[in-house]
Amino acid sequence: MLLVHIFYLVLVKSIFVHSESFTSTTHLTHLFNTEVELSKQLQSYLKVEYERLDRIEKFLDVIKDEIRQAQGKEEIYFGNPVNAHLFIKHLTVDWYGIEEIVFDDTSKTMADNYLFPSYEDYTGSAVALMRLQDTYKLNTSEVANGEISTNYKSRKLSALECYDLGRIAYTNGDYYHTLMWMQEALDHLDKEVNNTSPSRVDILDHLAFSTSQQGNHEHALVLTKEILRIAPDHVRAGSNKIYYEDLIQKKILNGNSDSSDFKSTPTIKKMDNINIKNQRPRDYLDEREKYEQLCRQNGSSINTKRQAKLFCRYRHNNHPYLILRPAKEEQLLDEPVIYLYHDTVRDNDIQVIKDIALPRVSINESIRDTAWLRNEDSPVIARLSRLIEAVTNLSMATAEDLQIANYGVGGHYEPHFDFARKTEKDAFSSFGAGNRMATWLTYLSDVEKGGATVFIPTGGHVKPEKGSAVFWYNLYASGEGDYNTRHAACPVLIGNKWVGNKWIHERGQEFRRRCSLDPMA
Incomplete structure (x- = not known):
């Protein structure tokens, strides 16, 4: 009888173990799909995390370079208005982008214990740069290429930094300076290989509208055609092309245009024969000049x-x-x-x-x-x-x-x-x-x-x-x-x-x- 019980227990245990082994294998087969998906999700997470860390590292490199140049000679460094503007930019709009992707305790510690300039300080420093351009008749390229002083040096501005200056002028309805800085951004863009540069289409879009506001409709048409060559489905450019062509046609009919045939508008690479007007607007101060x-x-x-x-x-x-x-x-x-x-x-x-x-x-x-x-x-x-x-x-x-x-x-x-x-x-x-x-x-x-x-x-x-x-x-x-x-x-x-x-x-x-x-x- 004892042997029967022992045999019965061994049989039950054998069945249970076999059943458990079978069940685990089935589950593992299904769970393997989970591991495959987990691998994909972690890869995506790491890609985002690497991109986040890369952005932080690039920002860190920028401010470390600035610290290296300015430390111990702050008055000389910030005595150049370009350096001062870029410094304010780093601690405002550039930091805003980084603040969103760092840990909350880091941004809170900085906000609670240290002073930061305001966005108005940033836009104010940009307007100040343009004021200096006007007062001292500085060429935009001189400012952008760091050539306004040999003793108080500044680095060359990137296409994106020129674009940002143009954007501030554009937002203020200052098409005179927008035209200058967007053209400078375009010139710098052609010389840069940088994935952080602004879109050529964005620059051309701002440039076209600003130059049209200054009365250069032929120039605006050239720029708009260039936008459509790059982005044929650009809706606003398509509408603007028709608008500018209509304006130019009316000028010709009224005898107010230098061009004899608006269809012969040159390409962006051949604009030497276009007289681009960029008149500084009069302001409230009669004695300004x-x-x-x-x-x-x-x-x-x-x-x-x-x-x-x-x-x-x-x-x-x-x-x-x-x-x-x-x-x-x-x-x-x-x-x-x-x-x-x-x-x-x-x-x-x-x-x-x-x-x-x-x-x-x-x-x-x-x-x-x-x-x-x-x-x-x-x-x-x-x-x-x-x-x-x-x-x-x-x-x-x-x-x-x-x-x-x-x-x-x-x-x-x-x-x-x-x-x-x-x-x-x-x-x-x-x-x-x-x-x-x-x-x-x-x-x-x-x-x-x-x-x-x-x-x-x-x-x-x-x-x-x-x-x-x-x-x-x-x-x-x-x-x-x-x-x-x-x-x-x-x-x-x-x-x-x-x-x-x-x-x-x-x-x-x-x-x-x-x-x-x-x-x-």
């Missing part, structure tokens, strides 16, 4: 008769502060009378002023950072106030605090008056000290190129010289405003510009600068 012309000059635009009135001298005013070290006074302009005082502030004092101002700066609309410093902030500030009082013979008791300004990429201040006009009755009412009688402007840095202070009505041009200061009266002795003092800070082309403004008010000057009944005295 004169202002920019003065910025491009190396000195004041005054005739020899006026120059003969100018002089240099040592000024001490019998003031104890100046007896042993009189001010080195140079008259730069006769109308309005503008004096330049050389070597007014020492380099060590300038550094102290910058160090105090830097943590306090706030950004305003003129692409410059500003801070206000009081005499109590440092003996250096108080000493400068005493010097200004000694040289000008005017009281500092009602003067404004020292305004420190640092001009950024293409930093400028457009033509303005420092005094309040009669229509601006409450302009300085909070000071309770009357109008701004005079201005003392201290230059706290040299500027490699640009950044001059220009006086538009009379052709004055003052180049920043570290440690020097300019002084002028905004009001006549009668209290009437002197409209010849209208001035501007030219855009900084190359370098870094720091200035200190001290505005001196009327109250307290009654016995220091006596009033005159002559309104123009």
Whole structure:
């Protein structure tokens, strides 16, 4: 009986094992398909992951190269506006693309603990580059190829970077600069072998619309035909081709076209006979042309008769502060009378002023950072106030605090008056000290190129010289405003510009600068 039980158990176990083995083999056969699919999914995942890591690595290489070039010589590196623009671009639009694909804790750590520029800073730096182009009549190729300075070098822009500048201009409705930068992008594209370059069709599309907005319909038709040659199914280009042909035909019928037959429009490779117009639009500032012309000059635009009135001298005013070290006074302009005082502030004092101002700066609309410093902030500030009082013979008791300004990429201040006009009755009412009688402007840095202070009505041009200061009266002795003092800070082309403004008010000057009944005295 025991043997029967043992036989039965062995038989059952044998059947169970055979059944299990059969079941496992069947399952494994089916599961093999799972493994095949898992392999495919992991390969796809790795491909995406490698692409993600490749994007991060390329971005890392770009910023590491930038760090290598800039570290230890930041002021020189960022003194080139192209470098400054690219730097802002890396920390805005380029970083936005990377931020989306890095781990959340990385992007959160950076956002919580470090400052980043805004998108407006990025577009503002692009507009500043274009402002520099206009003011100093820079060729687009000069800017794009890093040829605007030998001392403050920048690298050559890629087709994509030129395209991005064109896109910003395009978005702003600025077809004048769009045409320049899209053409530059096209030129660079032909020389690049780079899968990150923009599409040729995209460039041509922007270029065609912009040139048509500038009245170049024949040129727009050539570009549109090129788009259709590359992408025959491009819907917008197809519609635009008909539109441009119709426009050109109407011009011919009305006798307003230089072309005798619109069907003979040349190809994109043979456009030498097309006269491409790209007129800079007029803006709100009537004196823009004169202002920019003065910025491009190396000195004041005054005739020899006026120059003969100018002089240099040592000024001490019998003031104890100046007896042993009189001010080195140079008259730069006769109308309005503008004096330049050389070597007014020492380099060590300038550094102290910058160090105090830097943590306090706030950004305003003129692409410059500003801070206000009081005499109590440092003996250096108080000493400068005493010097200004000694040289000008005017009281500092009602003067404004020292305004420190640092001009950024293409930093400028457009033509303005420092005094309040009669229509601006409450302009300085909070000071309770009357109008701004005079201005003392201290230059706290040299500027490699640009950044001059220009006086538009009379052709004055003052180049920043570290440690020097300019002084002028905004009001006549009668209290009437002197409209010849209208001035501007030219855009900084190359370098870094720091200035200190001290505005001196009327109250307290009654016995220091006596009033005159002559309104123009």
